[in-house]
Structure formats: structure tokens, C-alpha cells
Amino acid sequence: MDKQLEKILRRVQKPGRYAGGEWNAVRKDWSSTYIKMAFAFPDVYEVGMSHLGMQILYGAVNEREDALLERVFAPWPDMEEQMRKTGLPLFSLESRKPVRDFDIIGFTLQYELSFTNILNMLDLAGIPLRTEDRAGDDFPLVVAGGPCAFNPEPLAEFIDAFVLGEGEEIVNELLDAYLESRRRGEGWREMLLRLARIDGIYVPSFYEVEYNEDGGIKSVTPTVGGVPALVKKRVVADIENVYFPTRPVVPAIESVHDRAMLEVQRGCTRGCRFCQAGVIYRPVREKEPETLLRHAREIIGATGYGEISLTSLSTSDYSRVRPLVSDLTRKHGDTGVNVSLPSLRVDAFSVDLAKEVQKVRRSSLTFAPEAGTQRLRDVINKGVTEENLMEAVTAAFSGGWQAIKLYFMIGLPTETDADLAGIVELARRVLQRGRELVTARGRLKVTVSVSSFVPKSHTPFQWEPQDTMEELRRKQAFLRERLRGKGLVFNWHDPETSFIEAVLSRGDRRLAGAIEAAWRKGSRFDGWSEFFDLNKWLAAFDETGIEPGRYAHRRYNYEDILPWDHIGAGVSKKYLVKEHRRAMDGQTTHDCRGGRCPGCGLCPTLAVKPYMAGGETVAPVQDNL
Template structure:
């Protein structure tokens, strides 16, 4: 028995690290020029549920001159064994140490995974700071939503990819291969990437200057030819973009154990708290025939018994009803279920819900987000209480007995009347269930609240977060008003949301805090059993930084934001206008109806929304 086998025999879930799954790709190392490792900074079960991993794995491994293997954050029992046995963190496919790879790529899905990124580099035998890594070590790159404010981890990453990765990853591999053959040194290679590949941000080539009041004064390039602003990459022909129809099938239960088909990318709704709605603009829909073909190949190649139609708002897909009916006609008799992970109240159709529940029935989930119409207008959530009443009435009349409702607390301008509105809405849903004849023992309404976290590139990026005490008081207040056996209430830990806000709005100085917290033992901060709030506060104290300054401060429009050099395509002027409209409870219409809202993205990125059926959104030229 070799050392690795001994280690796996001692850990709780060895299949997290064993590899060898159906459709996994294992290439001959000697036959490829560029070796990449996709690093997901969370456990296997979470990472293998991430569609982006499957897409990039497929895109790279289709090339004859490159390979991509996977690595996930080892759980604490595995970390203990790795350190005890002095084994370097390795990939799943070949069990090779990560230091053998040319490129190590992290996906940044969640600020609370940052400590895992440092830990994985350390377990791999790599210096965690970019400046300490030498020419024999892999380039450490990162992308994903958190790359739109990369500053808190800028000192640890060699280069960031801003935006969608299916095309830019080929450019990175091509250039890396060419420069490697020429013997180009690490710094010159990074400089070339920054100068010649749009969407690439190399933080070591920028200097951050601060004002006396600790705000950012400027972020400036230190070399000629390095762009002052880095714009996001976007896929223009989404219908024909490479997509994995032979995804890896996990050998253990994962969070989303099913076929995932991306029906559209982007969202036109314009909810003012939603970062994804900005980062993935504009809306691009795939043709139904493309989706049917992809589903057919994926079912044949995986054996999964559930098809998930994924997007930010799947019910907005132009042909969603006929697509669902078509898929169920083909696969329903085989026991294959179709699921829609996101149902909007105003797009809800009980007929559609009945279709998707034909094979397996489950509860329904809706997200009113706020308890009053005034606050829904503030956040631009264009749904009404009547939408909810109609939706749950239809649901209860058609055999459903349980409903989940998602809200946010701590939203800008929120009052206790808005909290009362959440309780009243939940009680109204219970009453509707009773009136529709749902048996008392079966009727269940689950209310879940998350705490608002202001995010970069949104209309609320200038807003403060509620204090910990304010969030705790609101949670307690709501809990008191939801005392009903038919209503259960779940809420998020406000301390985690506080730290998330700090890193979401933070600058480069937070890197020292992150390193200190990691060195003190911070791991898996998104997991309640591992999150140690006291440890983090000690790290802030030790680095003489006040986390409250980042999370609780109202920011002026004139202030330079730490992420102002990263461009998502939506103009700052538009976000300011949306913020002012929010403060006046004035909604903005969905641009899907054909009227451009003037966000500036289409002319900036030279792209038009791709909506089936031909709703033509005439973009306003220039910024608004």
C-alpha cells in the first residue's frame, strides 16, 4: 500500500480525492504542452455541482496540446493527513502534485472561500504570495464573480480573468505555450498577458494609492501599455459556444447530482442588490433545438435521472413551457425529471409547475425578497403581493402542501414595517393554504432570510450594511412574529454576512488580514461549524484595520472605489441613477419589453441581447 492509499484509508470520504469517475479525462502528460489544474476552493460535493468547472474542463481537454485536471479543498481530516505525511496537494486525475502543473486556476464564487485558496496553495508547497513564487512554479490565475473586486486577494494571485472564460482560456493557453517555448521569464510573461489579452488583470502591475482618510486615491498601471481599465470578456455567440455534453459523473452524492443545461445567460430584471444580474449581462438565450440536442447527449452520456434547466431566471426563457413539455414527452416515461431551479412569482405558471412535477413532486420556492411593495420597489423586484397570492393559491389548489419563501433583511431603507410585512405575508400564505383545503398536518410554510450584503458593480455598492446588532434584532423580531407551528423560520448567521461584506467591498490592504487569519487557522469560513468570528476579529486588530469601516460606511459617489479599474460593462453613471431611483422607491422596467434602460453595456461591449422570438432592444448609444 503506497502513502496515498494509506492516507485515503484514514479519511472520512476518500472518494473526494480518488478521481476515476465516469467521463473524467486522464491524458498522457508527455503528449501535451500545457498542463492546467482547476482548483475549486471548497469540498468535492460543492465543486462538482458547479457548472463552470464542467464547462472549462471540457473546453481545455478538447485540445490536443493541453490538459485540465481537478483539485478541491481537502476537508480538515484530509488536511491533517497531508500535513502529517508530508504529501503535497495533488490532482484527482493523475494524483500529481500541483507544483508539477503549468497553470493553477482558482474559481472565485464566494468571498468566504478566500482562506481556502491560501490553504490549498500552502498544501501544494507554493508560497502564498505571488511575489515569492519563482519561474519553476505554476502561474496562479483566478476568475469568477469575486474577480470583479479582486483587490482583497490581489497579492496572492498572478493574474485574474475578468468575465466569461470559454474563449479567453484558449488565448491564455496559446500565449502561455508560445512564451514558454521562447523561455520567457515569469514577469515578462505576465506583462505580455496584461498588454495583449483583453480581460486579463495582473495586480502586480498596478499601484494603489490611498488618501489620508484611508480611501483609495487611485489605481494606476506601473508599466507602459498596461490598460488603465480592464473590461470583462463576454461570449457573443452563446448558442454555439462549447458546452460539455459528457460531464463528469461523481462517484459520491453531491449538492446537485443531475444533468445541468444552461438555457440562457444573463438577466434583464435589474434587481438592484443582484451582482450576477450585472456581471452576466446581456441576456443570451439558446435555441430550443440546441438544448434538446444537448440534453439528449447528456442523458446518454451520464445516466442521470434529472434535468436541471439552469440560469439566473429560467422562467424568463422565451420558450420555457414548450421546452419543458417537449423534454417530459421524451424522458418522462423513463423516470427522468425536469427541474427549474429558479421560479419568479410574476413568471409563475401553475401549468408549468405541474409539468415539471409530473415525475417527482417537491415543494415550491418563491423569492419575494421584501415584505412590502415599497421596499420591493426600492430593490426593483418587480413583483407584487397579488403575484404571490395568485401563485400560492394555484399551488395549493393543485395539490401542493408546502411552500418556501425567501427574503432579505437589512436592505437599504428597510424599516420594521417591512419586517412586519414578511410575517404578514407568511401568515397570509398559511391562510390561503387552509382555505384551499390543505390538511392542517401537511400545510407548511418555510420562511428563510439572508442578510443583505452590498456588492461591487451594483446600484447598492455605495450602501452600508446593517450592523450586527441591527441584523440580530431584526431576526429576533421576525422570529417572534412567526410563532406558528405551520411556519418555520431559517436565518443566516449575521457574522458571516458581515465578513462577506468586508471582503466584497474591500481593498488590497485586506490581504494582510486574510493571511493572518489563515495562519491562525481560518478554513472553510462558509461552513458554520468552521467559521471562527473571534479569530477573524483578532486578525483585523493585529493588522490595525477596522472591518466596520469597510462594511458600515456609506460611500459617496465621488469616492474612488477599490474595483473602479474593473469594468463590468454597465456604466457607473447608470448605477448612480439607479441608486437615486431606489432611494425614491422608483422602479425601472425590464429591458426585455423592448425599451432600453440605458445601462451602457450593449454599446460598450458591442453586443445585443439574444432573445428568441425577436424582442428588439434598441440600445441607447453611449452612457446614460
């Protein structure tokens, strides 16, 4: 295979994507290792290698003596062409073994638009796409986890078992169960049954879905005994002592996030009502600064990275962020190691932090007010005021930055043109502040970037329809016309990809045929604008009798059974209903970090608690709704 691979690698654009051999890559003895698992990232190498979750699972599994985990990424179309031409099957980077020879393949589901890549990778591996066609034969077990597993239904026919929630602990339970099943010589079905009994594992083939005449879902019922009617996500209770990779694989070619990643906390307490991550990574759990300093030292020593990024959903919220940044800069600054912050909360405090870590103000600062008026920001519970934003940009412009990026979402529930006009006004006010404070006027730039709202499962907005593409285009045009002028830049996301994202994110099992048809028509890398083709998808829906608008544009009722209702993210449906009602009334809900529990129901349901560095905690209330 090596000779053949060499010949192929001479013909592709970036052979480093497939060559392996990176620093800290783990290569174990193939024949003497009991379980062989492939971690499959359904996007290109540079994207997949930027993903902390992969590094965590890679380290956690490879620490075991009886198991190995090797990486495989989606081949770029030029590589796919070569592989198909020469019959080279999809292979892992470490051993260069065909993926088909592994015991388990684990896909990570980071975004809906990677679904066609999953089918493509299975196909390139020579593995039948559907569970039913793999059953009983000697094919690898195909599992999947990650954010999109919280509505697993569109992929239910392709994936044998979904893993819900945080993977550090459950991955070991999965491997143990697999091993035990093999030892006992169990068949395919017995093995799946064994897996389905692990908390947090959902085996879709053990559930039957019935539909109403109007096309809605009538019921989702387990078809065998011993599997739960509601599969609840897994949460790591002790984030402090759970495995963290301090010897991550260092990518051989430049990746999207090519730096050390230090996870300062997991979860976010802000409760933005459109945000799925805010729900699925609850509760917030901070790490102790001493642990983080130790990890930082180990990671830098083991990787040689010149930059360390403090990652989390909202790093400025980490209660010890200020002393942590000072300590890291003091300890590692003189060896040429910089600290970076991935996302900034909209306030002056965050800009001060950025000032401390960014000695050179070369890049722009980005803030995400998400909506243009206070009314709409209250609807989405984005706890940001115009005053916060003006303070933040004032601090940024006086601190030496000349470029500001503002992120907004359009198509949010209850949005009117007045909210769009609010975006314009806000941008102009920021620009005006820049004119007052920035001396190099020529470099002053305010970029407004708008994405389209996509309703996501397990959020208070899960019942809400997405705007039609026509309406989103009209709103973009509205903004484009008004955001012209010196110093203003307007960017927007293509509403077509957001539409497919909405269909898939709210989809059910009936979409399987359409996903497969889209893939057969050549859909790949749908998240990449150069490859995305709406017409392929529309033809696929047409062919399989699916009306995509029913998924994207439909308003669900509170009483409806949603396709993902048998998947438990921990937050109660009653709470989501209450939050949705509050949103419609324009009422905000406070952050549980302050000590007052809004009663989302997660902590009692999953027997966990928020944890703040230094041992402070929030007293959860029982589900009192």
C-alpha cells in the same frame, strides 16, 4: 504516491472525494501534453462538482490537443490533517500529480468565504502564497476567475492574474499566450505583461494603489505601458455556438447538484438592485430550443443522469421555457428522466411549469419576494407584487403542494421595521391561503428564510453600508417573535458570516494580511457554519490593524474611488448612480427584455447585444446619460 494515498484514504470520512476515476473524467498523457492546468475549486468535492463553470472549462481545455485540465478540490479538514501529517502534497484527481507540477493553477472565486481555502490549497500544494514570492521561480502561474474576481483587490497579492467575465473563449487565449511565452523563453514579468494585454485579464502587480489620508483610495494606476487603466470583462457574444459540455464528469459520490445541467440562457434582465450576478452576466442571451434539445439528448446519453435541470439565473424568464419543458418530458420521460427547475419566478405561470415537471409534489416550492412591502420591493427593483405572490401560492396550494418557502433579505437599504412587519403579514397571508386550500392541514407549512443584505461591487447598492451585526440580530429577533405559530417556520442566516462576506466583498488590497492571518489562525471552509469562527477573523483584523467595520458599514459617496473601479463589468457607473437614485426615490426600472432599453451602457461598451431565442433582440440605446 498511490500506496501512501491508499493508506490515507482509509482514514478519511469520504475517500470518494479524492479518488477520481469518475465517468467522463479525462486523463491525458502527462509527459506529451504541452500545458498542464489544474482547475482548483476552493470548496469540497460535492460542492465543486455541482458547478457548471468547472464542467465548461474542463471540457473546453481538454478538447485541445496541446493542453490538459485536471481537477482539484479543497480537502476536507480530516483529509488536510492526514496530508499534513504524512507530507502528502495537494494533488489532482486525474493524474494524482502534485498541483505544484502543473504550469497553471486556476481558482474559481464563487464566494468570498472561500478565500481562506485558496490560501490553504496553495500552502498544501507547497506553493508560496504571494505573487512576489513566486516570481521568477519555477512555480505554477496562479490565476483566478469567477464572480468574486469583479472585486479582486482583497486577493491581489496572492493571485498573479485575474480573468474577468465568461471563461470559454479567454481560457484558450490565456493558454495560447502562456505557450507562446514559454516558446520564446520569456521571463516571469514578460509573461505577465503578455497576459495583461489580453482583453479581460487583470494583472494586479502592474497597478499601483494610492490612498487618501482618510483611508479611502486616491488612485489606481498602471505602472507599466500597454496595460489598460480599466480592465473590461469578457462576454461570449455567440452563446449558441460556444463550447458547451455534453460529456460532463459524473461525480462518483453524491453531490449537491447531482444531475444533468442544461444552461438555457445566460444573464438576467430583471435588474434587481442588490444582485451582482444580474450585472456581471449581462446581457441576457437565450439559446435556441433545438440546440437545447440536442444538448439534452447528448448529455443524457453521455452521463446516464435521471434528471435534467434547466439552469440559468431565472429559468421562467426563458422565452421558450414552456415548449422546451414539454418537449423534454415527451422525449425523455419514458426512460425515467425527469426535468427540474432550479428557481421559480414569483407568479402563477412558474407554478404551472413546476406542475408540469414535478409529477409528485413531495418537495416544497420556493419563492423569493426578497422584501416584505411593495415600497421596499420597488426600492430593490424586485418586480414582484403581493398579487403575484398570492397568485403563485394559490396555484401551488391548489396544485397539491403543502409547503411553501419564502426567501427574504433583511438589512436592505431604506428598510424600517414596517418592512419587517410586512414580511410577517405576507407570511401570515400565505399561511391563511394554505388553510383555505390545503386539505391535509397538518402538513401545511410556510417557511420564512431570511438572509442578510451584503453590498456587492458593480451593483446600484455598492455604495450602501451593511447593517451592523447587532442591528441584524435585532431584526432577526423582531421576526422570530412574530413568526411563531402552527404552520410557520422561521430560518435565518448567521449575521457573522454576512459581516465577513461584506468586508471581503467591498475590500481592497490592504486586506491581504488579514486574510492570511485568519487562515494562519485556522480559518477554513468559512462558508460552513460548523467551521466558521468570527473570533479568528476579528483577531486577524486586530493583528493587522484593519478596522473591518470600515469596509462593511461605510457608506461610500458617488465621488469616491471604489476599490474595484478599475474593473469594468460593462454597466456604466453613471447608470449605477442613476439606479441608486431611483432606488432612493422608490422608482422601479423596467426590464430590457420587453424591448425598451434602460440604458445601462453595457451593450455599446462591450459590443454585444441581448439575444432572444428565435432571433428577437433588444435595440440597445447609446449611453445617453
